[in-house]
Amino acid sequence: MADASFDAVIIGGGKEGLVMGCYLGLNGMTVGLFEQGNELGGAACTAPVPTAGFLGNPHAEIMAFWMSPAYYDFNLGDKGLNFIFPEVLMSKIFPDDRCIVIYRALEWDKNSGTVLPNPTLIEKNLKELERISPRDAERTANALEKRLYNWMYAHGQIMFNPPPLPGEPDYLADLLNDPEGGFDPRYQFMTEWEVVCDLYDSPEMRSFALQWQYFNGIAADDVAPVQLATLPMPSFAGLQAFAVAEGGVHNVAHALQRAFTEQGGKFFVGADVDQVIVDNGRARGIRLADGTEIEAKKLVIDTAEIKQTISRHLRDLDMDPDIRRKVDHVTTNRSQLFWGHICFHELAQYRAASWNPDCGKARWVFLGDDDTDYLHRHYGYQMHNLRPGRWPEKVYMSELTTTQWDPSYGPPGKHVALVAEGHPPPASYLSEREWLQVRKEVGGRFINEWQKYAPNMTWDNVIGVNIPTPLDISQRNPNWVDGCMYTSNQSPSQWGKFRPIPELAQYQVPGIESFWMASGSQHCGGVGTLGFSAYNCYKRISQRLGLRKPWEEQARMF
Ligand SMILES: Cc1cc2nc3c(=O)[nH]c(=O)nc-3n(C[C@H](O)[C@H](O)[C@H](O)COP(=O)(O)OP(=O)(O)OC[C@H]3O[C@@H](n4cnc5c(N)ncnc54)[C@H](O)[C@@H]3O)c2cc1C
Numbered sequence: 428m429a430d431a432s433f434d435a436v437i438i439g440g441g442k443e444g445l446v447m448g449c450y451l452g453l454n455g456m457t458v459g460l461f462e463q464g465n466e467l468g469g470a471a472c473t474a475p476v477p478t479a480g481f482l483g484n485p486h487a488e489i490m491a492f493w494m495s496p497a498y499y500d501f502n503l504g505d506k507g508l509n510f511i512f513p514e515v516l517m518s519k520i521f522p523d524d525r526c527i528v529i530y531r532a533l534e535w536d537k538n539s540g541t542v543l544p545n546p547t548l549i550e551k552n553l554k555e556l557e558r559i560s561p562r563d564a565e566r567t568a569n570a571l572e573k574r575l576y577n578w579m580y581a582h583g584q585i586m587f588n589p590p591p592l593p594g595e596p597d598y599l600a601d602l603l604n605d606p607e608g609g610f611d612p613r614y615q616f617m618t619e620w621e622v623v624c625d626l627y628d629s630p631e632m633r634s635f636a637l638q639w640q641y642f643n644g645i646a647a648d649d650v651a652p653v654q655l656a657t658l659p660m661p662s663f664a665g666l667q668a669f670a671v672a673e674g675g676v677h678n679v680a681h682a683l684q685r686a687f688t689e690q691g692g693k694f695f696v697g698a699d700v701d702q703v704i705v706d707n708g709r710a711r712g713i714r715l716a717d718g719t720e721i722e723a724k725k726l727v728i729d730t731a732e733i734k735q736t737i738s739r740h741l742r743d744l745d746m747d748p749d750i751r752r753k754v755d756h757v758t759t760n761r762s763q764l765f766w767g768h769i770c771f772h773e774l775a776q777y778r779a780a781s782w783n784p785d786c787g788k789a790r791w792v793f794l795g796d797d798d799t800d801y802l803h804r805h806y807g808y809q810m811h812n813l814r815p816g817r818w819p820e821k822v823y824m825s826e827l828t829t830t831q832w833d834p835s836y837g838p839p840g841k842h843v844a845l846v847a848e849g850h851p852p853p854a855s856y857l858s859e860r861e862w863l864q865v866r867k868e869v870g871g872r873f874i875n876e877w878q879k880y881a882p883n884m885t886w887d888n889v890i891g892v893n894i895p896t897p898l899d900i901s902q903r904n905p906n907w908v909d910g911c912m913y914t915s916n917q918s919p920s921q922w923g924k925f926r927p928i929p930e931l932a933q934y935q936v937p938g939i940e941s942f943w944m945a946s947g948s949q950h951c952g953g954v955g956t957l958g959f960s961a962y963n964c965y966k967r968i969s970q971r972l973g974l975r976k977p978w979e980e981q982a983r984m985f
Pocket of ligand 1: 438439440443444462463464467468470486487489490491698700701730731732764766904905911912913945946947952953954955956957
């Protein structure tokens with residue numbers, strides 16, 4: 428006899444679990460959601476960091492959730508989730524005080540969800556690029572004629588749909604097969620360095636793209652899924668929008684929780700799920716670590732990372748050993764970060780403001796030189812192999828000063844920035860003692876570097892510093908194995924119809940009815956806060972169970 432019973436039971440209360448709960452609730456199902464932590468949200472979290480009086484988002488910070496269909500389907504704007512869109516999207520500041528400033532050239536209509544490019548701002552961006560590299564400005568202008576928009580269309584369709592089954596549209600294949608406005612098919616097999624060299628001529632643009640991709644878990648010699656390998660391209664024209672979540676990213680979780688609860692959903696925190704109960708090839712419910720049993724009358728959805736799902740939740744299941752073997756070898760050694768906060772008195776006064784006064788007003792500011800030879804040959808290796816006292820010769824950091832747009836993140840007149848550097852080693856590469864020492868060193872590394880570009884960013888201007896390491900990140904949430912922020916690598920072999928492994932790519936485990944998986948380990952989870960692995964998984968569930976399809980009801984593109 429179960430201790431409680433629901434139509435649907437969800438494991439994990441991050442945004443994927445919450446998004447799934449909302450869609451199932453839309454169908455009148457009773458839904459119980461079980462979260463092991465002491466609050467909902469997972470990475471959609473805001474905390475008093477780096478010190479009391481300030482707010483920081485320790486994980487997800489760069490917000491693209493405004494694109495999520497869930498935002499409109501559940502009126503999250505009316506439930507306290509609002510976005511601020513800085514006018515300057517990104518900038519890269521070089522040590523010689525030149526910079527590339529990219530203005531946001533996408534206009535978002537909150538009510539309809541439509542997004543339109545702004546030609547005047549695109550033109551402004553091309554002029555900015557021209558100051559650095561006329562040839563790259565021309566290449567970007569050419570791409571804008573067709574290729575970039577085709578890419579954006581395919582990107583959206585790929586993100587917001589399950590991997591195609593035979594007979595379903597394959598947007599990636601279409602993009603690669605279109606000789607007019609598509610992509611060079613070799614991009615599928617090229618390293619990031621090769622792709623970047625093919626797309627851009629100047630060391631400034633190449634270094635900008637490479638530096639950004641290190642943050643995305645793509646090192647210069649990695650082969651990335653073509654869609655991700657080319658990710659910076661539309662952004663360099665301004666065709667992207669990185670929002671600030673007003674009041675903190677935790678509002679993503681708050682708004683989703685309100686929508687979920689309004690539909691009758693029930694959530695339980697401090698509820699560590701130990702096992703999925705499977706009987707006669709059907710998932711019948713879950714068992715918590717404290718022994719409580721919960722019945723699932725219709726389905727169980729697991730948003731835990733795939734290794735936990737297979738080796739813990741389904742440990743007693745008689746499963747094809749090949750599946751277990753392949754899951755054991757899902758790789759997680761990319762997309763680790765130093766990702767923390769510095770709070771300070773006075774905004775950074777960049778010397779490069781003499782080149783463009785808007786350089787420090789970008790949502791995402793990149794600091795670094797244009798030494799592509801070093802970035803390609805040495806930086807990735809040195810960063811991935813750092814040890815206490817042994818750091819890469821050069822720093823390629825970034826900063827996002829949120830208080831510029833939302834002063835509620837700090838006390839009046841004070842500021843807080845998320846500061847980061849990509850590609851440190853996975854948590855398990857260093858001992859705990861070594862990580863502690865690294866943690867002591869990383870704050871000084873950032874402040875020393877920052878003041879090279881903005882001389883006022885000295886220790887005198889600093890109020891507090893807190894820069895977690897991959898070890899800290901891995902200890903916060905079992906979904907971030909080894910500190911991998913995307914749950915597992917986003918390599919071509921773990922992407923799309925291969926994510927996490929081909930046998931599990933359609934969100935189910937062969938041989939178990941009514942059990943579904945919607946974590947970042949599935950397509951198209953892992954790429955951030957949009958909530959698409961749950962959305963895509965729900966699309967398959969709705970096909971199977973004949974549930975509501977809001978995208979068809981509203982004749983949406985996806
Ligand atoms: C350092 C860092 C920086 C990031 N930066 C960004 C960013 O700037 N922008 C962006 O868009 N994305 C960012 N991300 C990625 C983004 O946060 C994730 O893609 C997203 O949160 C994934 O949502 P999720 O629901 O799948 O997982 P999570 O948010 O990890 O939630 C999963 C939940 O499941 C719970 N859980 C796990 N196992 C169990 C169990 N056995 N029983 C019960 N509950 C369980 C966990 O406690 C957790 O709350 C970042 C991530 C990290 C780690």
